[in-house]
Amino acid sequence: MSVIFYDLAGADPKRRFSPYCWRIRMALAHKQLEVDDRPWCFTEKDAIGFSGQGLVPVIVDRGRSVHDSWEIARHLETAYPDRPSLFGGAEAPIRLIASWTERVVQPQIGRMIIADIVAVLDEKDKVYFRESREKRFGMTLETAQADRDERLPAFRQSLEPVRTVLASYPWLGGAKPNYADYAVFGAFQWARCTSPYKLLAEDDPIFAWHKRARDLFDGLAEKAPAFG
Amino acid sequence: MSVIFYDLAGADPKRRFSPYCWRIRMALAHKQLEVDDRPWCFTEKDAIGFSGQGLVPVIVDRGRSVHDSWEIARHLETAYPDRPSLFGGAEAPIRLIASWTERVVQPQIGRMIIADIVAVLDEKDKVYFRESREKRFGMTLETAQADRDERLPAFRQSLEPVRTVLASYPWLGGAKPNYADYAVFGAFQWARCTSPYKLLAEDDPIFAWHKRARDLFDGLAEKAPAFG
Numbered sequence: 001m002s003v004i005f006y007d008l009a010g011a012d013p014k015r016r017f018s019p020y021c022w023r024i025r026m027a028l029a030h031k032q033l034e035v036d037d038r039p040w041c042f043t044e045k046d047a048i049g050f051s052g053q054g055l056v057p058v059i060v061d062r063g064r065s066v067h068d069s070w071e072i073a074r075h076l077e078t079a080y081p082d083r084p085s086l087f088g089g090a091e092a093p094i095r096l097i098a099s100w101t102e103r104v105v106q107p108q109i110g111r112m113i114i115a116d117i118v119a120v121l122d123e124k125d126k127v128y129f130r131e132s133r134e135k136r137f138g139m140t141l142e143t144a145q146a147d148r149d150e151r152l153p154a155f156r157q158s159l160e161p162v163r164t165v166l167a168s169y170p171w172l173g174g175a176k177p178n179y180a181d182y183a184v185f186g187a188f189q190w191a192r193c194t195s196p197y198k199l200l201a202e203d204d205p206i207f208a209w210h211k212r213a214r215d216l217f218d219g220l221a222e223k224a225p226a227f228g
Numbered sequence: 229m230s231v232i233f234y235d236l237a238g239a240d241p242k243r244r245f246s247p248y249c250w251r252i253r254m255a256l257a258h259k260q261l262e263v264d265d266r267p268w269c270f271t272e273k274d275a276i277g278f279s280g281q282g283l284v285p286v287i288v289d290r291g292r293s294v295h296d297s298w299e300i301a302r303h304l305e306t307a308y309p310d311r312p313s314l315f316g317g318a319e320a321p322i323r324l325i326a327s328w329t330e331r332v333v334q335p336q337i338g339r340m341i342i343a344d345i346v347a348v349l350d351e352k353d354k355v356y357f358r359e360s361r362e363k364r365f366g367m368t369l370e371t372a373q374a375d376r377d378e379r380l381p382a383f384r385q386s387l388e389p390v391r392t393v394l395a396s397y398p399w400l401g402g403a404k405p406n407y408a409d410y411a412v413f414g415a416f417q418w419a420r421c422t423s424p425y426k427l428l429a430e431d432d433p434i435f436a437w438h439k440r441a442r443d444l445f446d447g448l449a450e451k452a453p454a455f456g
Binding site: 103 | 325327393402408
């Protein structure tokens with residue numbers, strides 16, 4: 001029986017770009033689960049109303065709905081203990097890494113690609129997205145994104161903790177990838193699937209790590225519609 | 229046979245204040261090792277010359293010297309596999325947390341307590357410390373520290389990833405403390421042992437976590453000479 005997965009999609013239903021959904025897409029593959037994939041748009045709140053809230057990712061696993069990427073990851077780890085571990089005994093430290101990604105990495109990326117995202121959205125989502133995000137930034141998305149070249153050096157600098165790990169280990173999880181990797185991976189995959197902007201220098205070890213992660217699970221993320 | 233541990237000390241040889249040495253002090257206790265403790269001052273380079281470099285922590289374990297806090301932690305984990313684990317299977321994720329502490333938490337704390345540190349140093353260290361740090365900051369230590377009240381809100385905000393974990397787990401290591409805790413702990417213990425400045429609000433969950441950590445190992449850190 002497959003796991004139903006509501007995943008944020010653009011005008012092209014194959015273009016998936018939520019950083020939180022990418023965490024779960026990778027986690028479902030890590031757990032070797034069959035996925036019944038449902039592309040979902042921001043304004044289709046009714047389609048996930050059963051979950052009691054309006055955001056993806058949402059999964060339905062054997063009749064039970066779970067939302068919030070962290071809760072979904074914990075559910076998968078508990079429900080499928082015989083499959084490869086998502087946390088490798090490090091649930092709390094990985095929670096810190098996921099939180100750091102949400103509070104430090106993603107806001108900086110968002111600011112650099114926010115206008116580009118609009119172009120990949122389904123028509124019915126564009127007004128909702130622009131209005132809600134322009135309210136959040138207090139300016140047009142084009143203005144928010146305009147100074148990204150000046151923001152880029154500080155962004156790259158803020159990733160040093162990731163580079164420290166990659167200097168000694170192939171994955172943030174250590175010898176093998178785990179949810180520590182997928183949490184950070186999602187942020188960069190979000191950018192890759194929505195914007196041609198080059199966040200990472202090609203000689204950055206994070207660049208090579210992200211390519212290795214895209215190649216996991218038979219190229220699950222490498223094959224996804226994206227830029228670059 | 230006890231582990232020889234060179235630990236940074238102030239004018240009072242019982243006042244230990246290096247963030248990196250506190251990591252190792254806690255790690256040695258976690259591994260239930262007997263410690264032969266050697267207070268060390270910045271300018272006593274000769275005393276640790278055998279290690280091939282001039283910084284503490286340095287340990288000598290069964291004739292082998294190891295320096296650099298991360299390398300010491302890895303050595304202890306490998307050399308004493310039957311003692312409680314320092315990493316709990318999460319070596320690489322904890323490396324990221326340690327690096328984040330070094331690159332984000334410690335520089336901000338340092339800027340807020342740097343002039344206070346001078347007052348606790350041994351006389352012979354004061355000139356060395358002031359000159360090297362004033363060169364680093366490009367200003368007097370008093371000037372560097374003067375705007376700490378303005379820096380405090382951003383510092384507290386940057387600790388959100390720690391609060392996210394503590395909202396769901398008692399320790400950064402999860403159910404029990406491990407090196408994830410000791411890495412972050414050292415930063416706050418450094419401040420506590422050198423400065424009366426209040427970095428954390430008393431209702432901050434990090435404040436309570438730090439107190440719990442000081443109470444570990446029969447109050448090892450709680451009993452240490454400190455402010456507040």
